[in-house]
Amino acid sequence: MVEENAATEHGWLDVRCARIYWETTGNPDGVPVLYLHGGPGSSLRTGGYRRQHDPDLFWTIGLDQRGCGKSTPLVQDDLPGLALNTTATLIEDVEALRRHLGVEQWIVTGGSWGSTLALAYALEHPDRVLGIAVVAVTTTSREEVDWITEGVGSIFPEAWAAFAESARRLPGERVVEAYARRLAGADREDARAAALAWDQWESTHISLDPRWQPGPMFQDEQERLTFATLVTHYWANDGFLTDGREILPRIHELNGIPGHLIHGRRDISGPVITPWKIRQRWDTSRLTVIEDEGHGGPESAAALASAVGELGSTVRFRTAPK
Known part of the structure; x- marks a missing residue:
């Protein structure tokens, strides 16, 4: 190297x-x-x-x-x-x-x-x-998106319950679709709250990785918002x-x-x-x-x-x- x-x-x-x-x-x-x-x-x-x-x-x-x-x-x-x-x-x-x-x-x-x-x-x-x-x-x-946003909840049920509740889903919405809607919405305070909830879920489902370190994935709010907005945009659309x-x-x-x-x-x-x-x-x-x-x-x-x-x-x- x-x-x-x-x-x-x-x-x-x-x-x-x-x-x-x-x-x-x-x-x-x-x-x-x-x-x-x-x-x-x-x-x-x-x-x-x-x-x-x-x-x-x-x-x-x-x-x-x-x-x-x-x-x-x-x-x-x-x-x-x-x-x-x-x-x-x-x-x-x-x-x-x-x-x-x-x-x-x-x-x-x-x-x-x-x-x-x-x-x-x-x-x-x-x-x-x-x-x-x-x-x-x-x-x-x-299939992959549904696993990472919902299926992994069978391993982390407590964290997933909080993640799903924080999504504020509308009738018929998948969890990832709810977050994508809010992160791209006009209410930017709500978008920042959604980005923080998304970050907490991301930090949870990678926590069995041998290299995992406790704490948020992104300390910087702008980076956190950028990441969550783009991830949910792509995941909600099956990567286009x-x-x-x-x-x-x-x-x-x-x-x-x-x-x-x-x-x-x-x-x-x-x-x-x-x-x-x-x-x-x-x-x-x-x-x-x-x-x-x-x-x-x-x-x-x-x-x-x-x-x-x-x-x-x-x-x-x-x-x-x-």
Whole structure:
């Protein structure tokens, strides 16, 4: 593992109704590696992803997805813009960045929600993808969302009862739909209360992770609101991956592209059944289960670095003229 590196170049890219923050690290003549952060809404934050790959061999590229981090406007400052904040639009943003940086093909990586976005991007633009390496693998299906927002309540019934009561559901609403409605609503005090209740539930259902630390996930209120608004927006809409865009039924389309699926056995919130099902249908993928970790961790990070190193040593890539 290399030492963490500061971004060597960064900027903002004008895309449809937003400005996307991007940064690069390492060798511009090396193998391009795209990192897609989790959430939705977590942002690049600490920049720890930069330490994953040898800066002499790889050119690591990250971006804050629209609505969060250093991208503008933040979701809570442009609530009407939520209608445009979809997986399809994020894929457009990634493609705009690829063209802006003059990358013809790249290795695509991501964790948690970032793994969903990585797989969705690859399915739309397989010719741009040299290989895929994802951690804490999700597809943001209805089944997965219902598990993390309701099913996990069978393990944490006390916390889930409080979480469900705090949702203030309307008749016929799922819990996640109630939170999404309130977080995108005109009453911003109510939105902040909903964000705090959402944060408390998130902190609970990850508490069996061996690396869990007590306390809220987000100390900063603005970050908490950004995260909760975007997560519930995407989860309430099944990741905007419906009507033939679901990942699992299409995953066989990635046959021929090498893939690495890395997942913690103790990930209660996102059980290993998801990457296992993907592996059954994606012939050129490999599943690595980290027995002592949950939703990511140092062993998962090391496995990701190893996977990218392996992909980088075997693929050929092209950069477009700048």
